[in-house]
Structure formats: C-alpha cells, structure tokens
C-alpha cells in the first residue's frame with residue numbers, strides 16, 4: 573500500500589522530534605495536520621515552550637522568525653521561504669529610529685507582523701489579541717509610537733484613549749473587507765452578528781459587533797447566541813469556525829479576503845521541509861537578543877492570556 577503524505581510527514585516528525593505549528597489562515601489540510609493551530613500569540617507561546625528540537629512553522633516569515641527569537645536553540649523551518657507578510661515589509665528599523673527621534677518621550681510598540689530588525693528597535697511587541705493590554709501597561713504619561721499597522725494602532729487608541737502615533741502600514745487582505753460589503757451582508761442577514769479583525773479600516777470596524785483576533789473570533793463564536801455570524805477576516809479561519817461551532821452558520825464577509833502568502837504552504841512543502849531540513853529561519857545576534865526583549869515584555873504583560881472579545885462600542 574502506498575504511504576500517504578501525512579504518514580510520511582508523521583514518520584519524519586518522530587525521527588526529528590519535530591512539532592508542526594500552523595496559523596488559523598493556513599489551508600484546511602495543513603491545519604488538520606498541525607499539532608497546534610492558533611493566532612499569532614498562541615503560536616508564539618507554543619514556540620516559546622515547546623520541547624521539540626524542530627519547529628515547522630506553517631505561516632508567514634515573521635511568525636517563523638518570532639519562533640526562532642523566542643527559542644534560538646531550535647531549528648525553525650518555513651516550508652515556503654517566499655511566504656512573507658506585505659505589512660511587515662512596510663516599515664524598517666531606520667524609520668522606527670527616526671520616529672523615536674521625533675518623539676523622544678514615546679514608547680515604541682510594534683505589532684508582531686514586523687521584521688526582527690523592527691522588533692529589535694522597539695520597546696514592546698504585541699499581537700492583535702493583546703495590543704490594548706500592552707498599551708495600557710505603559711506609563712500613561714508617555715505617548716506611544718505604534719508600528720506598522722495604522723488600523724490596529726488607531727483601534728488601540730480608540731479603546732485606550734491614549735495618544736498613539738501610527739505608521740502608515742496596512743494589511744492588503746483586510747482592506748478588501750469594505751464597509752460596503754458589510755452593509756450589504758447586514759441587510760441580507762439582519763439578525764447576524766458581525767465579527768471583524770482589528771486590521772480592518774475604521775469604517776469597517778464601525779459596522780462590527782465584535783473586534784478581535786482570529787482565535788478571539790473562535791472563542792466568541794463558541795459562546796455567541798447568534799445563529800449566523802458574518803466573518804470579517806481571512807477565509808482560512810472558516811475551517812475552524814465551522815468545525816468548532818457546527819451549530820452556527822458562518823458567512824464570509826467577502827470571498828476576496830485571501831492572504832496569498834498564507835496559502836503558499838502545502839502538505840507537499842511540509843514533507844519537503846522535513847526531508848531536507850529546509851528552509852531554515854535564523855535571526856543573527858545582536859538583532860535576535862534585542863528583538864527578544866520586546867517579545868519577552870509582551871509575554872510578561874500578556875502572560876495570563878487574552879481578554880474576552882471586545883465589542884467595538886466599549887468606551888475607551
């Protein structure tokens with residue numbers, strides 16, 4: 573009998589003492605294969621505490637880099653090295669330093685969707701699930717420079733009432749979830765709840781009932797009383813939503829909300845990755861150590877886990 577791809581991957585996992593981590597946006601079969609599937613914070617936590625010698629990261633480059641920074645003794649493999657995040661490339665460390673010179677009193681918070689060099693130039697890292705908590709932990713007299721996502725930065729400013737200087741970065745995939753598509757779906761499904769990711773624009777967020785990370789959406793859906801939920805994030809999340817809350821109907825905000833980089837990882841590439849021990853992601857010193865400080869501060873502040881999903885109407 574021919575050995576299946578999955579069997580060959582499982583056998584190599586045992587040989588190399590490997591763990592497979594997958595983001596919630598990965599293709600269904602990669603999510604099903606993974607040992608852990610989660611949002612950026614959950615995967616960073618898994619990477620920081622794993623006993624495995626090899627981490628196969630099914631996600632985008634900055635996520636594999638983060639896994640390496642948190643656990644530099646491990647071999648971190650990215651099955652497709654070209655899987656990058658366009659938002660992470662919208663700012664470099666030099667721009668962060670310039671912003672610091674312009675605002676010398678400010679603390680710098682970088683979204684985890686950033687390069688290792690940008691993390692190294694920042695004081696704190698955050699993910700979409702703990703950005704509010706991280707900003708609230710900073711001395712209220714200090715302004716905050718938030719990079720690179722202008723939409724997440726603005727949303728955090730609204731939630732906290734803090735003075736936040738944002739950069740101009742954005743996620744091209746979440747920009748496709750427009751207020752027009754949500755308004756039209758609201759008219760078609762008047763009783764439905766709308767959940768969106770905080771990477772969406774202000775006008776889109778204004779139409780949502782819940783604004784939270786991908787895993788925040790999974791948790792919210794499990795306890796929501798709505799029978800239909802409109803999902804304003806990348807389509808890959810629908811796989812877990814439907815599996816974990818089979819009693820509900822999930823309507824994607826738009827079929828255009830696809831992150832092409834998240835879809836680059838396939839089972840074949842995961843197999844290749846474990847056969848060849850490629851492609852290795854390494855972050856050299858001193859950037860690794862400096863970036864780790866920002867990530868460690870995030871894990872110290874957010875160590876207890878995510879707050880419940882927040883309604884956008886919550887007063888700052």
Ligand code: 13P
Nearest residue numbers: 611612613699700785786
């Ligand atoms: P989450 O941390 O909410 O999963 O988001 C990651 C991401 O890249 C969103 O576009």
Ligand code: SF4
Nearest residue numbers: 657658659743745831
């Ligand atoms: Fe980057 Fe957007 Fe893709 Fe997330 S969905 S990895 S922010 S491009």
